[in-house]
Amino acid sequence: MKAVPGNISDEELLARYRESHKSEQLAELYKRYIPLVYGVALKYFKYSEDAQDAVMDIFEELLTKVQVNDIRLFRPWLYVCVRNYCLMKLRKRSLNPILTLDENFMEFCDDFNLEDIREEDQKEKVLLKCIESLPEKQRISIYRFFMEDRSYKEIEEATGFSLKMIKSFIQNGKRNLKLCMQKKGVIA
Numbered sequence: 001m002k003a004v005p006g007n008i009s010d011e012e013l014l015a016r017y018r019e020s021h022k023s024e025q026l027a028e029l030y031k032r033y034i035p036l037v038y039g040v041a042l043k044y045f046k047y048s049e050d051a052q053d054a055v056m057d058i059f060e061e062l063l064t065k066v067q068v069n070d071i072r073l074f075r076p077w078l079y080v081c082v083r084n085y086c087l088m089k090l091r092k093r094s095l096n097p098i099l100t101l102d103e104n105f106m107e108f109c110d111d112f113n114l115e116d117i118r119e120e121d122q123k124e125k126v127l128l129k130c131i132e133s134l135p136e137k138q139r140i141s142i143y144r145f146f147m148e149d150r151s152y153k154e155i156e157e158a159t160g161f162s163l164k165m166i167k168s169f170i171q172n173g174k175r176n177l178k179l180c181m182q183k184k185g186v187i188a
Contacts, residue, residue, distance in 0.1 A: 010074035130180035138173035
């Protein structure tokens with residue numbers, strides 16, 4: 001199995017996987033995002049064993065999901081998949097409760113507020129739509145900087161934009177995202 005360079009974008013890895021059906025590309029995405037997936041799962045499940053099981057199940061589901069979904073921005077798409085998986089599992093548990101009402105369970109209930117999750121879901125959906133509506137160079141710069149945690153230099157190397165342009169695209173993109181989200185009533 002040949003190594004996949006770490007500087008390839010998530011979307012390029014997905015495209016390569018769709019064409020070749022070779023697991024190296026998904027293995028690279030797995031390595032990149034296992035901390036994110038585990039962290040989100042742990043936030044919902046509270047127990048590391050449950051979060052570890054979720055990570056394995058989620059990445060197993062990705063084998064087919066990435067083939068049938070139009071994924072423009074992998075990281076936010078993955079986050080939504082993880083959150084939906086966790087909520088589905090929690091719903092199933094609540095329909096078939098096997099927990100006793102001990103002190104730990106009551107603490108868990110205090111931390112878990114379904115209305116907060118719905119609000120975050122709505123904000124996230126609006127944010128993704130607003131990102132998609134940005135002019136191309138702003139969208140690329142915003143995505144690479146915030147979603148892929150790339151530096152200005154890395155963005156410059158990947159896109160050919162100058163550092164000054166990148167800073168401008170990010171600054172204008174943030175302003176446009178804020179305006180878009182205000183227009184859609186998600187933020188004040």
